[in-house]
Amino acid sequence: MGLILLYIRSLNPSSLVYRLIFNHIQCRKKLNHIIMKRNKSKILIAGILCLAVYTSCKKQLNVLDINSPTTTNYFKTASELQNGVNAAYSTLRSASLAAREWYFLHDMRGGETASGGPQLEAPRAELLQQTNGAPSNFVITMAWNGYYQIINRTNMVISRGPSITDNIALRDQVVNEAKFLRAWAYFELVTQWGEVPLYTAPVVSATDYKGKSPVAEIYGLIIADLTSAAAGLPATASELGRATSGAANTLLGKVLIQKGNEYDAAKTALLKVYGKYTLVDNYSDNFDGDVMVNGQKVTDGHEFNSESIFEIPFMDKGDNNFNWGYNGEGVASGISTIRNQEFGIVWGNIVPSKLYLEEFEANDPRYKFSVYEEGDMMLTYGGTRPGTPFTADNMNVATSTRNGVTKKRIFKKYVILDWDNSGYHPGGINQRVLRYAEVLLLLAECEIELPNGSLSLAKKYIDEVRSRKSVNMPGVSFSSKNQAIRALMHERMVELGIEEVNNIDMLRWRARGYYPSIMADPRAGQQNLLPIPSSETSTNPMIK
Numbered sequence: 001m002g003l004i005l006l007y008i009r010s011l012n013p014s015s016l017v018y019r020l021i022f023n024h025i026q027c028r029k030k031l032n033h034i035i036m037k038r039n040k041s042k043i044l045i046a047g048i049l050c051l052a053v054y055t056s057c058k059k060q061l062n063v064l065d066i067n068s069p070t071t072t073n074y075f076k077t078a079s080e081l082q083n084g085v086n087a088a089y090s091t092l093r094s095a096s097l098a099a100r101e102w103y104f105l106h107d108m109r110g111g112e113t114a115s116g117g118p119q120l121e122a123p124r125a126e127l128l129q130q131t132n133g134a135p136s137n138f139v140i141t142m143a144w145n146g147y148y149q150i151i152n153r154t155n156m157v158i159s160r161g162p163s164i165t166d167n168i169a170l171r172d173q174v175v176n177e178a179k180f181l182r183a184w185a186y187f188e189l190v191t192q193w194g195e196v197p198l199y200t201a202p203v204v205s206a207t208d209y210k211g212k213s214p215v216a217e218i219y220g221l222i223i224a225d226l227t228s229a230a231a232g233l234p235a236t237a238s239e240l241g242r243a244t245s246g247a248a249n250t251l252l253g254k255v256l257i258q259k260g261n262e263y264d265a266a267k268t269a270l271l272k273v274y275g276k277y278t279l280v281d282n283y284s285d286n287f288d289g290d291v292m293v294n295g296q297k298v299t300d301g302h303e304f305n306s307e308s309i310f311e312i313p314f315m316d317k318g319d320n321n322f323n324w325g326y327n328g329e330g331v332a333s334g335i336s337t338i339r340n341q342e343f344g345i346v347w348g349n350i351v352p353s354k355l356y357l358e359e360f361e362a363n364d365p366r367y368k369f370s371v372y373e374e375g376d377m378m379l380t381y382g383g384t385r386p387g388t389p390f391t392a393d394n395m396n397v398a399t400s401t402r403n404g405v406t407k408k409r410i411f412k413k414y415v416i417l418d419w420d421n422s423g424y425h426p427g428g429i430n431q432r433v434l435r436y437a438e439v440l441l442l443l444a445e446c447e448i449e450l451p452n453g454s455l456s457l458a459k460k461y462i463d464e465v466r467s468r469k470s471v472n473m474p475g476v477s478f479s480s481k482n483q484a485i486r487a488l489m490h491e492r493m494v495e496l497g498i499e500e501v502n503n504i505d506m507l508r509w510r511a512r513g514y515y516p517s518i519m520a521d522p523r524a525g526q527q528n529l530l531p532i533p534s535s536e537t538s539t540n541p542m543i544k
Contacts (some may be wrong), residue, residue: 075160078167082174084160087329088153088181089241094328096146098312098431099337103500105143105192110502111522112356112493116348116397116410124349132527135534142326144533147185148199154178154185156202176232179225180243180251186225187255190218191504194529197543211542219259226252230269235276240304240313247310249273250434253442258508263453267446270439277436278306281469283369286437287413289429292318293420299382301429309434316428336426340415343498345390346423348397352409352498355522357402359493365471366494373409378417388421411498437465437495441488448484455484462491485509486518 075081093099107113108127115128123138133140157178164171189196197210198218229248237244249269256266280286285302292298295318304311314337321334342349352371360367372378374395377387395408402409416427444461447453459476466473476491478484492505506521507528515521537543 075156075164078164078170078174081157081160081164081171084153084157085174085178085181088150088157088178090328091146091149091153092181092328093312093314093335093337093431094146095323095326095338096142096149096328098433099314099323099328100326100339100342101139101142101146103339103431104139104342106500106503107350107498108139109192109506109523109526111506112353112497112502113350114353114398114400116351119347119396120349128350131525133530135531135537137531137533140530141533141535143188144193144536147189150181150185151199152202154182155199158182159201172232173234173238176229176248177243180229180233180248183222183225183229183248183255184251186218186222187251187258190215190222191258191507192530193532196532197540209540209542219255222255223252223259226255230272241311243310246273246276247434250309250439250442253439253446257442257445258504260508260511263446263449267443267450270443270446273309273436273439274443277309277439279436279465279468280305280307283366283468283470284412286432286435287429289314289427290316291416291419291428292316293422298419303430307436308432309436309439311433312431314428314430316426320425322426334426336428337414337431338426339431340417340427340429341424343411343413344415344417345395345397345410345421348395348410350411351397351400352411354401356493356497357400357409359490359497361473361494364473364494368412369470370412370494370497371409372412372415372417374407378421380418382418387418413498432499437468438501440464441492441495444484444491445488448481448488455479455481458484458488462487465491465495482518485514489514489519 075084091097095101104124105127108124113128115125120128123133123140126137127133127139158175161171161175161178186196186198194215195212196218198213198221199208199210200221226248229243230245230252233243233245233248235245249272253266253270253273256262256269280302282302285305286307288299288301289303290297290300297316297318303313313335315335317334317336319334322336322338323329323334341347357367357371360370368376372390374390374392376390378390379385380387390408392408395410397408397410399406400409414427414429414431416425416429440461444458447458447461448455455478459478463475465471466475476487478487489505489509493502496502502522506515506523506526509515509518510521510528515524532543
């Protein structure tokens with residue numbers, strides 16, 4: 001909940017996307033008409049259309065509306081610049097991204113999930129069950145729009161930064177936060193789509209369309225942005241939820257590993273984070289948060305703990321409100337996530353896959369920390385009440401099989417069933433995006449992949465993860481690179497399962513030829529790259 005102040009200060013879409021490129025009252029009325037018609041689904045193109053409206057109105061009206069910020073009368077101070085980056089954070093937590101479609105985009109393409117039954121909506125089922133999604137796929141389209149909205153908003157902040165002189169320290173922090181967010185968005189795009197349009201300046205003209213840029217060029221911008229952010233951001237955020245140097249170095253390490261053959265540089269970035277954070281004793285503390293029941297807060301959870309490097313704040317306001325408008329904007333709008341509904345026992349859209357369930361060692365405590373199954377107890381209020389058992393009848397999900405045992409199971413991470421089972425309850429659990437356990441496993445991967453790397457040091461990093469107090473698993477053993485890679489694959493799945501990293505891991509390991517030489521491909525036949533949405537190809541003349 002550390003970004004509540006950010007949410008209050010965030011501007012709505014008409015202030016930070018549409019109004020940024022025109023400044024006349026009559027033009028805004030025409031813009032609203034265009035938006036209400038909803039003929040375009042792409043945020044950037046909606047903004048471009050507004051420019052044409054502005055041009056047609058220019059001769060009719062020449063009155064500046066001082067109540068509506070524009071590129072000519074706004075972004076004059078560091079505080080106003082911060083409002084701009086706050087708007088990018090708002091997009092990050094919108095339903096287009098972290099509140100809904102982002103985790104579906106990742107989890108449906110990984111190897112850890114299976115369908116919860118016929119209730120799984122068609123666009124999500126398509127990503128899960130087919131080799132790829134169609135260009136018209138709703139999840140693909142919404143995520144694409146969200147990424148580019150972040151990019152356009154951060155481009156505005158970065159471009160206006162040099163003209164701000166009233167508070168240099170705040171200005172530089174804000175610009176580097178914007179670079180971190182822009183890098184994150186482009187990393188999401190380049191890993192899942194490959195060549196995409198590369199915008200480095202805000203869209204201000206109807207001719208500002210871009211064609212696809214080479215992957216190397218996109219990675220170049222990402223690395224430059226993160227290098228700047230790592231050097232310019234503080235180690236401790238001024239407000240919980242803002243990017244830090246630790247977040248920038250962690251993401252930089254991930255980027256360099258995914259890019260390939262950059263393990264030395266990745267190791268350098270990750271070692272700047274090593275030892276600066278600590279694993280929490282209780283593994284489950286990484287996936288809980290605030291919960292309101294009948295108007296009363298029943299738990300705060302353990303958000304922004306010592307293991308968290310970057311997380312996206314949500315809040316349970318107790319009103320069961322969710323922002324189905326998909327824009328993440330507005331003080332009065334819902335600032336909750338719908339994830340706990342999707343993964344729960346009422347909607348029951350997805351369940352753990354057989355591959356995921358059987359990857360756990362028989363005595364690994366993380367299995368019970370990660371999965372609920374028939375016979376387990378809900379509504380125990382953190383173990384202070386007897387609770388109610390999960391049964392086949394109260395779980396609206398398909399069965400799954402683990403080691404020959406078939407029963408109903410759901411994911412336990414990010415759900416609130418220990419506190420509430422009211423049927424519909426959008427949650428307030430923060431989405432952890434980067435945490436220290438992954439830093440340790442990324443360092444292990446560097447040691448395994450480097451020609452002069454140390455398998456013993458890789459073992460040390462993996463064992464640090466396994467020796468968490470509540471996990472306390474024995475150390476790993478391997479004597480060859482292939483054995484070490486398989487141990488790493490195992491540990492990343494059981495430690496980071498359903499945390500939106502597995503599909504990216506699969507792309508990396510598929511490219512390195514580790515399927516099927518080290519293990520079977522979890523999604524054999526899957527196409528590596530997503531299609532560019534038809535909403536983009538139908539409006540962008542540079543992409544056909």
